[in-house]
Amino acid sequence: MKKNLISNTAKKVKPEIxxxxxxNLDIIDQIYDILERKAxxxxxxxxxxxxxxxxxxxxxxxxxxxxxxxxxxxxxxxxEDIILTPIxxxxxxxxxxxxxxxxxxxHEKNGNIQYSEPSIYNSKATSFIHSSQIA
Amino acid sequence: MNTFAKxxxxxxxxxxxxxxxKLENKLYSEFEDFINRHENxxxxxxxxxxxxxxxxxxxxxxxxxxxxxxxxxxxEALPPPSKLIxxxxxxxxxxxxxxxCDSIVILFNGGVKSKEAKTxxxxxxxxxxxxxxxxxxxxxxxxxxxxxxxxDDVNQVLIFDNNTEIEL
Numbered sequence: 001m002k003k004n005l006i007s008n009t010a011k012k013v014k015p016e017i018x019x020x021x022x023x024n025l026d027i028i029d030q031i032y033d034i035l036e037r038k039a040x041x042x043x044x045x046x047x048x049x050x051x052x053x054x055x056x057x058x059x060x061x062x063x064x065x066x067x068x069x070x071x072x073x074x075x076x077x078x079x080e081d082i083i084l085t086p087i088x089x090x091x092x093x094x095x096x097x098x099x100x101x102x103x104x105x106x107h108e109k110n111g112n113i114q115y116s117e118p119s120i121y122n123s124k125a126t127s128f129i130h131s132s133q134i135a
Numbered sequence: 136m137n138t139f140a141k142x143x144x145x146x147x148x149x150x151x152x153x154x155x156x157k158l159e160n161k162l163y164s165e166f167e168d169f170i171n172r173h174e175n176x177x178x179x180x181x182x183x184x185x186x187x188x189x190x191x192x193x194x195x196x197x198x199x200x201x202x203x204x205x206x207x208x209x210x211e212a213l214p215p216p217s218k219l220i221x222x223x224x225x226x227x228x229x230x231x232x233x234x235x236c237d238s239i240v241i242l243f244n245g246g247v248k249s250k251e252a253k254t255x256x257x258x259x260x261x262x263x264x265x266x267x268x269x270x271x272x273x274x275x276x277x278x279x280x281x282x283x284x285x286x287d288d289v290n291q292v293l294i295f296d297n298n299t300e301i302e303l
Contacts, residue, residue: 001143001164001167002167004146005166005167005170006146006153006190007146007148007191009170009174009187010187010188010190010191012184013184013187014181014184017181017184017185017188018188020185021185021188022192025192025193025203028203029197029202032202061203061204063189063222063223065224065225
Protein backbone atom coordinates (compact mmCIF):
# COMPACT_ATOMS: atom_id res chain seq x y z
CA MET A 1 0.00 0.00 0.00
CA LYS A 2 1.42 3.38 -0.99
CA LYS A 3 1.99 5.63 1.98
CA ASN A 4 -0.60 8.40 2.54
CA LEU A 5 -2.60 7.11 -0.41
CA ILE A 6 -5.67 9.23 0.34
CA SER A 7 -3.81 12.49 1.04
CA ASN A 8 -1.60 12.08 -2.02
CA THR A 9 -4.51 11.28 -4.31
CA ALA A 10 -6.49 14.20 -2.86
CA LYS A 11 -3.63 16.62 -3.68
CA LYS A 12 -4.58 16.28 -7.32
CA VAL A 13 -8.20 17.33 -6.76
CA LYS A 14 -9.10 20.55 -8.55
CA PRO A 15 -9.69 23.55 -6.23
CA GLU A 16 -13.24 24.04 -7.49
CA ILE A 17 -14.12 20.45 -6.63
CA UNK A 18 -12.65 20.85 -3.13
CA UNK A 19 -14.77 23.96 -2.73
CA UNK A 20 -17.82 22.08 -3.98
CA UNK A 21 -17.30 19.31 -1.43
CA UNK A 22 -16.75 21.87 1.35
CA UNK A 23 -19.89 23.82 0.48
CA ASN A 24 -22.01 20.68 0.25
CA LEU A 25 -20.83 19.46 3.63
CA ASP A 26 -21.21 22.92 5.22
CA ILE A 27 -24.81 23.04 4.01
CA ILE A 28 -25.50 19.55 5.41
CA ASP A 29 -24.02 20.58 8.78
CA GLN A 30 -26.17 23.71 8.83
CA ILE A 31 -29.37 21.84 8.00
CA TYR A 32 -28.76 19.22 10.68
CA ASP A 33 -27.94 21.95 13.18
CA ILE A 34 -31.31 23.56 12.49
CA LEU A 35 -33.09 20.19 12.68
CA GLU A 36 -31.43 19.44 16.02
CA ARG A 37 -32.45 22.81 17.47
CA LYS A 38 -36.00 22.26 16.33
CA ALA A 39 -35.89 18.60 17.53
CA UNK A 40 -37.05 17.52 14.08
CA UNK A 41 -36.12 14.22 12.50
CA UNK A 42 -35.55 13.68 8.79
CA UNK A 43 -39.00 12.13 8.80
CA UNK A 44 -40.50 15.35 10.20
CA UNK A 45 -38.76 17.37 7.53
CA UNK A 46 -39.91 15.01 4.81
CA UNK A 47 -43.49 15.32 6.01
CA UNK A 48 -43.38 19.10 6.07
CA UNK A 49 -41.91 19.19 2.59
CA UNK A 50 -44.36 16.61 1.25
CA UNK A 51 -41.52 14.34 0.21
CA UNK A 52 -40.52 10.72 0.80
CA UNK A 53 -38.09 10.21 3.62
CA UNK A 54 -35.69 8.47 1.26
CA UNK A 55 -35.63 11.49 -1.02
CA UNK A 56 -34.84 13.78 1.90
CA UNK A 57 -32.18 11.34 3.07
CA UNK A 58 -30.61 11.51 -0.38
CA UNK A 59 -30.73 15.33 -0.34
CA UNK A 60 -29.11 15.46 3.06
CA UNK A 61 -26.19 13.17 2.38
CA UNK A 62 -22.93 14.80 1.35
CA UNK A 63 -23.40 13.39 -2.10
CA UNK A 64 -26.30 15.27 -3.50
CA UNK A 65 -25.92 18.47 -5.46
CA UNK A 66 -28.60 20.64 -3.88
CA UNK A 67 -29.87 23.38 -6.16
CA UNK A 68 -30.49 26.93 -4.93
CA UNK A 69 -34.17 26.25 -5.54
CA UNK A 70 -34.16 23.25 -3.21
CA UNK A 71 -32.17 25.13 -0.58
CA UNK A 72 -34.71 27.95 -0.77
CA UNK A 73 -37.56 25.46 -0.19
CA UNK A 74 -35.70 24.01 2.78
CA UNK A 75 -35.12 27.48 4.22
CA UNK A 76 -38.83 28.28 3.99
CA UNK A 77 -39.82 25.04 5.72
CA UNK A 78 -37.11 25.32 8.36
CA UNK A 79 -37.78 29.02 8.87
CA GLU A 80 -34.09 29.86 8.87
CA ASP A 81 -31.29 30.71 6.50
CA ILE A 82 -29.10 27.84 5.45
CA ILE A 83 -26.91 29.98 3.22
CA LEU A 84 -26.01 33.53 4.09
CA THR A 85 -23.70 35.64 1.94
CA PRO A 86 -21.07 37.76 3.72
CA ILE A 87 -22.94 40.95 2.78
CA UNK A 88 -26.21 39.64 4.23
CA UNK A 89 -24.46 38.29 7.31
CA UNK A 90 -22.84 41.67 7.94
CA UNK A 91 -26.24 43.41 7.68
CA UNK A 92 -27.75 40.93 10.12
CA UNK A 93 -24.92 41.13 12.62
CA UNK A 94 -24.95 44.92 12.53
CA UNK A 95 -28.51 44.82 13.80
CA UNK A 96 -27.42 42.85 16.84
CA UNK A 97 -27.57 45.18 19.86
CA UNK A 98 -24.47 45.74 21.93
CA UNK A 99 -24.24 43.36 24.82
CA UNK A 100 -22.86 44.81 28.00
CA UNK A 101 -21.49 42.30 30.46
CA UNK A 102 -20.34 42.97 33.98
CA UNK A 103 -17.28 40.99 34.85
CA UNK A 104 -15.95 40.79 38.35
CA UNK A 105 -12.74 39.20 39.45
CA UNK A 106 -13.39 36.47 41.95
CA HIS A 107 -10.81 35.52 44.51
CA GLU A 108 -10.68 33.69 47.79
CA LYS A 109 -9.26 35.23 50.93
CA ASN A 110 -9.15 33.45 54.28
CA GLY A 111 -11.73 30.96 53.12
CA ASN A 112 -14.11 33.67 51.93
CA ILE A 113 -15.08 34.36 48.34
CA GLN A 114 -14.54 37.99 47.45
CA TYR A 115 -15.48 39.97 44.39
CA SER A 116 -13.45 42.89 43.14
CA GLU A 117 -15.21 45.95 41.78
CA PRO A 118 -16.83 44.88 38.52
CA SER A 119 -15.59 46.03 35.14
CA ILE A 120 -17.90 46.43 32.21
CA TYR A 121 -17.12 44.62 28.99
CA ASN A 122 -18.54 45.96 25.78
CA SER A 123 -18.96 43.25 23.19
CA LYS A 124 -17.49 45.50 20.51
CA ALA A 125 -14.66 46.72 22.67
CA THR A 126 -11.27 45.17 22.49
CA SER A 127 -10.43 45.82 26.11
CA PHE A 128 -12.08 45.95 29.46
CA ILE A 129 -13.58 49.22 30.58
CA HIS A 130 -13.51 49.97 34.26
CA SER A 131 -16.83 51.05 35.69
CA SER A 132 -15.38 54.46 36.56
CA GLN A 133 -14.91 55.13 32.82
CA ILE A 134 -18.62 54.76 32.04
CA ALA A 135 -20.43 58.06 31.77
CA MET B 136 -13.70 -22.58 -3.82
CA ASN B 137 -13.72 -19.84 -1.17
CA THR B 138 -11.64 -16.72 -1.39
CA PHE B 139 -9.98 -15.16 1.61
CA ALA B 140 -9.41 -11.49 2.28
CA LYS B 141 -7.57 -9.46 4.88
CA UNK B 142 -8.27 -6.01 6.27
CA UNK B 143 -5.43 -3.56 5.81
CA UNK B 144 -5.04 0.05 6.87
CA UNK B 145 -4.98 2.67 4.12
CA UNK B 146 -4.27 5.78 6.16
CA UNK B 147 -4.98 7.24 9.56
CA UNK B 148 -6.13 10.83 9.13
CA UNK B 149 -6.93 13.33 11.85
CA UNK B 150 -10.54 12.26 12.40
CA UNK B 151 -10.91 8.97 10.53
CA UNK B 152 -8.81 5.88 9.94
CA UNK B 153 -9.55 4.30 6.62
CA UNK B 154 -9.14 0.61 5.94
CA UNK B 155 -9.68 -1.54 2.90
CA UNK B 156 -9.52 -5.25 2.13
CA LYS B 157 -7.08 -7.22 0.03
CA LEU B 158 -8.21 -10.43 -1.59
CA GLU B 159 -5.66 -13.22 -1.61
CA ASN B 160 -5.72 -13.58 -5.38
CA LYS B 161 -5.35 -9.88 -6.21
CA LEU B 162 -2.24 -7.79 -6.59
CA TYR B 163 -3.81 -4.63 -5.20
CA SER B 164 -6.24 -3.97 -2.40
CA GLU B 165 -9.81 -3.16 -3.35
CA PHE B 166 -9.49 0.58 -2.78
CA GLU B 167 -6.17 0.76 -4.64
CA ASP B 168 -7.83 -1.06 -7.51
CA PHE B 169 -10.68 1.50 -7.48
CA ILE B 170 -8.15 4.34 -7.68
CA ASN B 171 -6.05 2.64 -10.37
CA ARG B 172 -9.07 2.12 -12.60
CA HIS B 173 -10.66 5.56 -12.28
CA GLU B 174 -8.03 8.11 -11.35
CA ASN B 175 -7.11 8.84 -14.96
CA UNK B 176 -10.50 8.17 -16.57
CA UNK B 177 -11.60 11.46 -18.17
CA UNK B 178 -15.22 10.24 -18.27
CA UNK B 179 -15.46 10.29 -14.46
CA UNK B 180 -12.72 12.80 -13.61
CA UNK B 181 -14.90 15.19 -11.59
CA UNK B 182 -16.84 12.43 -9.86
CA UNK B 183 -13.69 10.59 -8.88
CA UNK B 184 -12.17 13.77 -7.50
CA UNK B 185 -15.36 14.58 -5.61
CA UNK B 186 -15.37 11.16 -3.94
CA UNK B 187 -11.66 11.34 -3.05
CA UNK B 188 -11.95 14.84 -1.64
CA UNK B 189 -15.05 13.84 0.33
CA UNK B 190 -13.09 10.95 1.86
CA UNK B 191 -10.22 13.28 2.69
CA UNK B 192 -12.36 16.06 4.18
CA UNK B 193 -14.29 13.65 6.35
CA UNK B 194 -11.00 12.05 7.32
CA UNK B 195 -9.15 15.24 8.20
CA UNK B 196 -11.78 17.68 9.37
CA UNK B 197 -15.31 16.42 9.96
CA UNK B 198 -15.30 12.76 10.88
CA UNK B 199 -17.35 10.07 9.21
CA UNK B 200 -20.61 11.25 10.72
CA UNK B 201 -23.68 9.25 9.80
CA UNK B 202 -25.32 12.32 8.32
CA UNK B 203 -22.81 12.44 5.49
CA UNK B 204 -23.73 9.02 4.24
CA UNK B 205 -27.06 8.14 2.73
CA UNK B 206 -28.79 5.84 5.17
CA UNK B 207 -32.25 4.63 5.95
CA UNK B 208 -34.00 4.71 9.25
CA UNK B 209 -34.57 1.33 10.83
CA UNK B 210 -36.96 0.78 13.71
CA GLU B 211 -35.25 -2.13 15.41
CA ALA B 212 -34.76 -2.48 19.12
CA LEU B 213 -31.23 -3.85 18.82
CA PRO B 214 -28.51 -1.91 17.05
CA PRO B 215 -28.76 -2.84 13.40
CA PRO B 216 -25.86 -4.58 11.70
CA SER B 217 -23.58 -2.31 9.72
CA LYS B 218 -25.01 -1.42 6.39
CA LEU B 219 -23.31 -1.25 3.07
CA ILE B 220 -22.88 2.37 2.06
CA UNK B 221 -22.69 3.53 -1.50
CA UNK B 222 -20.72 6.70 -2.18
CA UNK B 223 -22.27 7.82 -5.40
CA UNK B 224 -22.20 11.50 -6.28
CA UNK B 225 -23.97 11.71 -9.61
CA UNK B 226 -25.57 8.30 -10.00
CA UNK B 227 -22.61 7.24 -12.10
CA UNK B 228 -19.31 6.39 -10.41
CA UNK B 229 -19.87 4.61 -7.13
CA UNK B 230 -17.63 3.39 -4.33
CA UNK B 231 -18.86 0.96 -1.69
CA UNK B 232 -17.81 1.27 1.90
CA UNK B 233 -18.68 0.29 5.43
CA UNK B 234 -18.92 2.91 8.14
CA UNK B 235 -17.94 1.29 11.44
CA CYS B 236 -18.19 4.48 13.49
CA ASP B 237 -17.42 8.21 13.17
CA SER B 238 -13.71 7.47 13.18
CA ILE B 239 -13.37 4.20 11.26
CA VAL B 240 -14.44 3.45 7.69
CA ILE B 241 -13.62 0.51 5.44
CA LEU B 242 -13.43 1.44 1.75
CA PHE B 243 -14.08 -1.30 -0.79
CA ASN B 244 -14.31 -1.03 -4.55
CA GLY B 245 -16.78 0.17 -7.11
CA GLY B 246 -17.28 1.21 -10.67
CA VAL B 247 -19.20 3.20 -13.21
CA LYS B 248 -22.85 2.22 -13.45
CA SER B 249 -24.13 2.03 -17.00
CA LYS B 250 -26.81 4.58 -17.87
CA GLU B 251 -29.24 1.87 -18.91
CA ALA B 252 -29.18 0.16 -15.52
CA LYS B 253 -31.51 1.67 -12.93
CA THR B 254 -29.74 0.09 -9.98
CA UNK B 255 -26.30 -1.29 -9.22
CA UNK B 256 -27.72 -4.80 -9.20
CA UNK B 257 -28.89 -4.36 -12.78
CA UNK B 258 -25.49 -3.17 -13.98
CA UNK B 259 -23.07 -5.86 -15.09
CA UNK B 260 -20.10 -3.59 -14.31
CA UNK B 261 -21.06 -2.55 -10.81
CA UNK B 262 -22.97 -5.62 -9.63
CA UNK B 263 -19.86 -7.71 -8.88
CA UNK B 264 -18.50 -4.94 -6.64
CA UNK B 265 -21.89 -4.47 -5.00
CA UNK B 266 -22.22 -8.20 -4.31
CA UNK B 267 -18.67 -8.50 -3.03
CA UNK B 268 -19.06 -5.46 -0.79
CA UNK B 269 -22.28 -6.89 0.63
CA UNK B 270 -20.55 -10.17 1.48
CA UNK B 271 -17.64 -8.30 3.05
CA UNK B 272 -19.93 -6.18 5.21
CA UNK B 273 -21.76 -9.25 6.50
CA UNK B 274 -18.55 -11.13 7.24
CA UNK B 275 -16.82 -8.19 8.90
CA UNK B 276 -19.91 -7.59 10.99
CA UNK B 277 -19.79 -11.22 12.16
CA UNK B 278 -16.13 -10.89 13.06
CA UNK B 279 -16.87 -7.77 15.10
CA UNK B 280 -19.74 -9.48 16.91
CA UNK B 281 -17.50 -12.51 17.59
CA UNK B 282 -14.83 -10.07 18.80
CA UNK B 283 -12.27 -11.30 16.33
CA UNK B 284 -12.13 -7.69 15.27
CA UNK B 285 -12.43 -5.08 17.99
CA UNK B 286 -13.41 -1.48 17.44
CA ASP B 287 -11.37 1.09 19.35
CA ASP B 288 -13.12 4.30 18.37
CA VAL B 289 -11.11 6.39 20.82
CA ASN B 290 -7.82 5.58 19.14
CA GLN B 291 -9.52 5.26 15.75
CA VAL B 292 -8.32 1.72 15.10
CA LEU B 293 -9.58 -1.75 14.48
CA ILE B 294 -7.79 -4.32 16.57
CA PHE B 295 -7.33 -7.71 15.01
CA ASP B 296 -4.75 -10.42 14.60
CA ASN B 297 -2.71 -10.22 11.39
CA ASN B 298 -3.90 -13.72 10.63
CA THR B 299 -7.56 -12.71 10.79
CA GLU B 300 -9.10 -13.62 7.47
CA ILE B 301 -12.46 -12.95 5.92
CA GLU B 302 -13.81 -15.96 4.10
CA LEU B 303 -15.93 -15.09 1.07
